[in-house]
Amino acid sequence: MKPVRHFIDLSEIPGDTLRGILAHAHDLKKNKFNPPQIFKGLSLAMVFDKRSTRTRMSFDLAMKQLGGHTVVMNMDEIQLGGAESVESTANVLSRYVDAIMLRMSNQDMMKELSRHASIPVINGMTNQSHPCQIMADILTIEEKLGPIEGKKVAWFGDINNVSNTFVQASKIFNFDLVLAVPEDLHGKAPKGANVTADAKAAAKNADVLVTDTWVSLGQEGKAIEKFWPYQVNGALMNLAKNNAIFMHCLPIHEWEEVSEDVAKSPASVIYDEAENRLHVQKAILAWCLENAGVSLQETPDSEAE
Numbered sequence: 324m325k326p327v328r329h330f331i332d333l334s335e336i337p338g339d340t341l342r343g344i345l346a347h348a349h350d351l352k353k354n355k356f357n358p359p360q361i362f363k364g365l366s367l368a369m370v371f372d373k374r375s376t377r378t379r380m381s382f383d384l385a386m387k388q389l390g391g392h393t394v395v396m397n398m399d400e401i402q403l404g405g406a407e408s409v410e411s412t413a414n415v416l417s418r419y420v421d422a423i424m425l426r427m428s429n430q431d432m433m434k435e436l437s438r439h440a441s442i443p444v445i446n447g448m449t450n451q452s453h454p455c456q457i458m459a460d461i462l463t464i465e466e467k468l469g470p471i472e473g474k475k476v477a478w479f480g481d482i483n484n485v486s487n488t489f490v491q492a493s494k495i496f497n498f499d500l501v502l503a504v505p506e507d508l509h510g511k512a513p514k515g516a517n518v519t520a521d522a523k524a525a526a527k528n529a530d531v532l533v534t535d536t537w538v539s540l541g542q543e544g545k546a547i548e549k550f551w552p553y554q555v556n557g558a559l560m561n562l563a564k565n566n567a568i569f570m571h572c573l574p575i576h577e578w579e580e581v582s583e584d585v586a587k588s589p590a591s592v593i594y595d596e597a598e599n600r601l602h603v604q605k606a607i608l609a610w611c612l613e614n615a616g617v618s619l620q621e622t623p624d625s626e627a628e
């Protein structure tokens with residue numbers, strides 16, 4: 324039997340595999356009005372312990388547009404976390420569906436579930452990482468600016484799951500990443516990350532300026548005063564390259580981490596980024612399901628019979 328392919332952390336997956344997933348996402352996007360029915364008869368379970376617009380919509384539509392089905396549950400609606408163990412949940416879901424997508428704060432619990440599952444587990448965001456988002460971001464950067472290798476990507480604000488995954492991606496895809504964050508947060512950055520407290524130096528000659536909300540889901544009431552020097556605004560954008568783009572995984576906490584004029588400027592690619600979640604999700608699902616017998620090529624009905 325072929326090994327089960329989980330998609331939990333970018334650092335666990337070979338770079339050429341991630342490149343292949345991005346190339347497939349690009350092809351699927353080109354053919355978005357003629358989607359290959361490669362997930363016919365397959366089902367994805369999705370479990371959420373936090374709100375979602377993009378992750379929920381894009382995984383749901385990714386499965387359905389390619390011929391599959393989905394079942395969506397909120398964490399407080401299932402037995403996991405109540406009477407049922409992670410092991411039992413993993414075993415039961417493995418008998419019903421062909422893959423599981425989890426938005427689960429606790430990444431250790433997600434990994435435990437993946438160890439017991441006989442089907443792929445996909446990380447739809449934990450408190451530690453957000454790999455599907457960063458794959459969509461890389462697709463977007465390459466669409467707008469060409470190969471990401473050697474580009475300068477400047478992150479502003481807090482250290483969080485998105486910045487952690489950018490750090491992993493910078494090593495895999497060979498781009499220069501600088502994290503501009505308040506001094507007292509430098510110790511929170513992943514080991515080996517290039518961190519500065521100087522937002523202007525980070526923005527200088529950057530190809531990409533990226534930020535995320537300073538108050539993540541579950542951190543309501545957090546003090547934000549120290550983050551104001553890291554707001555992506557016109558002054559920071561003016562220090563970047565002429566063709567620099569602004570990115571944000573959304574939702575924006577209006578208008579804290581980014582000024583309204585930048586978020587709505589021609590340099591802003593936030594909605595392309597959101598759309599690319601759909602194309603990337605399809606390619607991630609296809610890679611995960613390939614070892615379960617999914618062909619990346621559509622099989623005509625007559626041949627399948």
Ligand code: CP
Pocket residue numbers: 374375376377378379448456572573574
């Ligand atoms: N960027 C992102 O993951 O969006 P949602 O929280 O809406 O899924």
